Amino acid sequence: MTSLGLAWRTARRYRARTLLAVAGVAIIGALLFDMLLLSRGLLASFADLLDSEGFDVRVIASEGLPAMRVPIPGSADLADRIRGMPSVRDVALIRMERARVRRGADRPRVVTLVGRTQSGVGPWTVVRGASLSYGPVGSARASGERDSASLPSERGDCPVVIGRNLATAFALEPGSSLDVTATPAGIASALPSVACRVVGLVDFGFAGVDEYAVATTMDAFEAIVAEPSHGEADLILVASRAESGGGAAAARAIAGLRPDLRVYSNEDVVAQFNRNGFAYFRQISFVLSSLTMSFAFLLVATLLTVSINQRLGEIAALRALGIGRRRIAAMLLWESALLVGAGALLALPLGGVLALLLDHILRQMPGLPERLHFFVFEPRALVIHVVLFVITAAAAAAYPVWLTSRLPIAATLRREVVG
Amino acid sequence: MPASLVVEARGVSRVFPMSAGPVTALRDVTLHVAAGEYVAIAGPSGCGKSTLLHLVGCVDTPSSGSILFEHRDVAALSEAARSRIRLTRIGFVFQRFFLLPMLTAAENIELPQAEAGVAPAARRARTRALLEYVELVDRADHLPSQLSGGEMQRIAIARALANNPVLLVADEPTGELDETTGEHIADLFDRVHADGTAILVVTHNPTLAIRASRRLAMKSGSLVA
Ligand SMILES: Nc1ncnc2c1ncn2[C@@H]1O[C@H](COP(=O)(O)OP(=O)(O)OP(=O)(O)O)[C@@H](O)[C@H]1O
Ligand SMILES: [Mg+2]
Numbered sequence: 001m002t003s004l005g006l007a008w009r010t011a012r013r014y015r016a017r018t019l020l021a022v023a024g025v026a027i028i029g030a031l032l033f034d035m036l037l038l039s040r041g042l043l044a045s046f047a048d049l050l051d052s053e054g055f056d057v058r059v060i061a062s063e064g065l066p067a068m069r070v071p072i073p074g075s076a077d078l079a080d081r082i083r084g085m086p087s088v089r090d091v092a093l094i095r096m097e098r099a100r101v102r103r104g105a106d107r108p109r110v111v112t113l114v115g116r117t118q119s120g121v122g123p124w125t126v127v128r129g130a131s132l133s134y135g136p137v138g139s140a141r142a143s144g145e146r147d148s149a150s151l152p153s154e155r156g157d158c159p160v161v162i163g164r165n166l167a168t169a170f171a172l173e174p175g176s177s178l179d180v181t182a183t184p185a186g187i188a189s190a191l192p193s194v195a196c197r198v199v200g201l202v203d204f205g206f207a208g209v210d211e212y213a214v215a216t217t218m219d220a221f222e223a224i225v226a227e228p229s230h231g232e233a234d235l236i237l238v239a240s241r242a243e244s245g246g247g248a249a250a251a252r253a254i255a256g257l258r259p260d261l262r263v264y265s266n267e268d269v270v271a272q273f274n275r276n277g278f279a280y281f282r283q284i285s286f287v288l289s290s291l292t293m294s295f296a297f298l299l300v301a302t303l304l305t306v307s308i309n310q311r312l313g314e315i316a317a318l319r320a321l322g323i324g325r326r327r328i329a330a331m332l333l334w335e336s337a338l339l340v341g342a343g344a345l346l347a348l349p350l351g352g353v354l355a356l357l358l359d360h361i362l363r364q365m366p367g368l369p370e371r372l373h374f375f376v377f378e379p380r381a382l383v384i385h386v387v388l389f390v391i392t393a394a395a396a397a398a399y400p401v402w403l404t405s406r407l408p409i410a411a412t413l414r415r416e417v418v419g
Numbered sequence: 420m421p422a423s424l425v426v427e428a429r430g431v432s433r434v435f436p437m438s439a440g441p442v443t444a445l446r447d448v449t450l451h452v453a454a455g456e457y458v459a460i461a462g463p464s465g466c467g468k469s470t471l472l473h474l475v476g477c478v479d480t481p482s483s484g485s486i487l488f489e490h491r492d493v494a495a496l497s498e499a500a501r502s503r504i505r506l507t508r509i510g511f512v513f514q515r516f517f518l519l520p521m522l523t524a525a526e527n528i529e530l531p532q533a534e535a536g537v538a539p540a541a542r543r544a545r546t547r548a549l550l551e552y553v554e555l556v557d558r559a560d561h562l563p564s565q566l567s568g569g570e571m572q573r574i575a576i577a578r579a580l581a582n583n584p585v586l587l588v589a590d591e592p593t594g595e596l597d598e599t600t601g602e603h604i605a606d607l608f609d610r611v612h613a614d615g616t617a618i619l620v621v622t623h624n625p626t627l628a629i630r631a632s633r634r635l636a637m638k639s640g641s642l643v644a
Pocket of ligand 1: 414435442443444462464465466467468469470
């Protein structure tokens with residue numbers, strides 16, 4: 001009979017103790033697992049969201065969020081130079097404006113209107129229909145080369161992609177039409193509305209669940225806001241080539257071109273997020289995880305200690321029979337490992353279900369990007385979970401092991417008979 | 420010193436330091452147990468019988484004097500070395516049996532053999548032979564909770580004999596048993612003795628004590644008679 005075998009038999013014999021310990025560790029473990037998913041979930045989800053846009057470098061005029069809409073002087077020219085860089089695959093100029101969308105007699109909705117120059121990718125993912133198309137490459141290239149006086153109404157075209165929530169609100173699908181009116185802040189005069197045609201339903205990564213967004217070509221955007229860009233965008237998005245150093249390398253090169261601008265790779269954005277708001281999250285989940293682990297430790301250590309105290313006579317007899325200290329320590333360690341291991345294993349499905357539930361609740365917060373999650377599984381969470389529980393099992397066995405290793409055999413045997 | 424001595428206590432004392440003052444459990448005790456000898460110790464409660472047995476059985480060391488087990492000074496050995504002697508040279512039988520409750524009778528007998536590194540096949544054969552010896556082959560797969568007191572003590576004796584010890588030490592082995600069952604245990608001890616194993620038994624039970632080849636009496640921490 002090996003030490004593991006002895007531990008297994010002991011666990012089966014003291015069934016109530018085993019069930020208590022396993023159930024306790026499973027519940028505590030589920031909390032710990034969720035804390036681990038939460039401790040980096042938002043960050044991982046945020047990084048995933050950035051990557052899903054298809055671009056990995058963003059250029060803005062000054063510090064702060066792109067939503068501040070400070071135009072970038074000379075964007076068109078800069079875009080051309082960026083496009084010419086070997087590490088760059090794609091470039092898009094972005095402008096944003098508040099607008100109102102109306103369809104038939106329905107109540108109009110306030111939307112964020114996005115204008116984007118020709119680009120092979122998002123910043124969105126197509127759910128149904130098509131993305132914005134510009135015809136054959138070369139007919140309408142970078143915004144700076146476009147004849148900005150030519151209005152889309154003359155071309156007769158305002159293709160838009162819309163978020164799924166707007167599609168649901170207006171019962172829109174690819175091929176439907178809607179009217180878009182720009183409502184820039186601080187401009188009192190009403191602008192004429194422009195008839196647009198839905199070409200696709202998309203997910204805007206960063207749009208909140210309750211926020212409507214519409215994107216169109218830069219030509220159509222300028223027609224809607226009745227104001228040419230003069231080659232000034234609010235934001236320049238760049239897709240790098242992975243083989244030539246990825247976003248970080250491209251960002252460095254672009255910053256070299258224009259030191260007056262802020263250039264962020266996705267990694268920079270995530271790192272900034274990590275340093276700022278997210279640090280609180282990590283600290284809180286560190287404190288809560290530590291507390292959780294000490295509960296698991298106390299539970300198992302207490303149950304083991306109590307059960308060892310009931311078995312001291314047995315153990316003293318084993319020692320009198322020449323069963324070594326090591327064997328008894330190994331048996332106790334295995335006992336602890338079995339209780340903690342079974343609990344920690346059960347904790348994974350339990351924690352998974354709990355995480356889904358909690359994520360669902362948290363994501364009902366208004367204004368959150370639809371694809372942002374709080375609880376995100378990463379393999380490292382599993383590794384940390386396992387490592388923490390191995391430590392807990394060892395720590396919980398430490399006191400009982402110490403207790404039995406210095407057990408006075410003769411006195412214990414005597415006490416068992418006299419007592 | 421004759422080579423046939425298994426264990427020898429030379430002027431042994433054992434004092435337990437207590438907060439209310441030291442308790443002297445043994446006072447200058449000298450005792451020899453020769454190979455194959457059967458010695459019984461009797462005496463009133465608290466006279467130090469168990470204390471002496473624990474010293475002879477290498478689970479405790481004297482405050483003064485020395486215990487020589489097969490000519491080796493026990494106090495000079497490490498705990499690991501004493502543990503090894505207990506495992507391979509001594510068999511312990513307790514008043515309360517102390518079988519592991521989660522192991523079957525056969526597994527309880529196998530445990531000390533496994534610890535001593537006996538190969539599984541040899542272990543099973545030896546266990547089978549011991550079960551036959553104590554006439555409990557049909558209870559091999561029973562848990563201690565499914566055995567009577569006398570059966571548990573017979574399994575405990577088989578366990579004590581598992582590694583072929585030179586000395587069997589027993590502290591009140593019939594203390595928890597009725598008279599008839601006690602007599603069966605006494606018969607079993609006779610067979611163990613006849614097979615050449617030395618026995619040192621502490622008992623109040625005259626039926627058991629009478630079988631010994633040498634009977635010693637203890638009083639207030641000293642051997643008398
Ligand atoms: N570990 C110990 N700590 C303190 N005192 C002890 C210890 N072991 C024994 N004693 C004391 O030593 C004396 C002898 O004890 P021991 O157990 O050897 O007696 P005994 O002859 O076996 O008695 P019984 O027949 O009741 O079992 C007693 O006074 C007892 O209180
Ligand atoms: Mg006693």
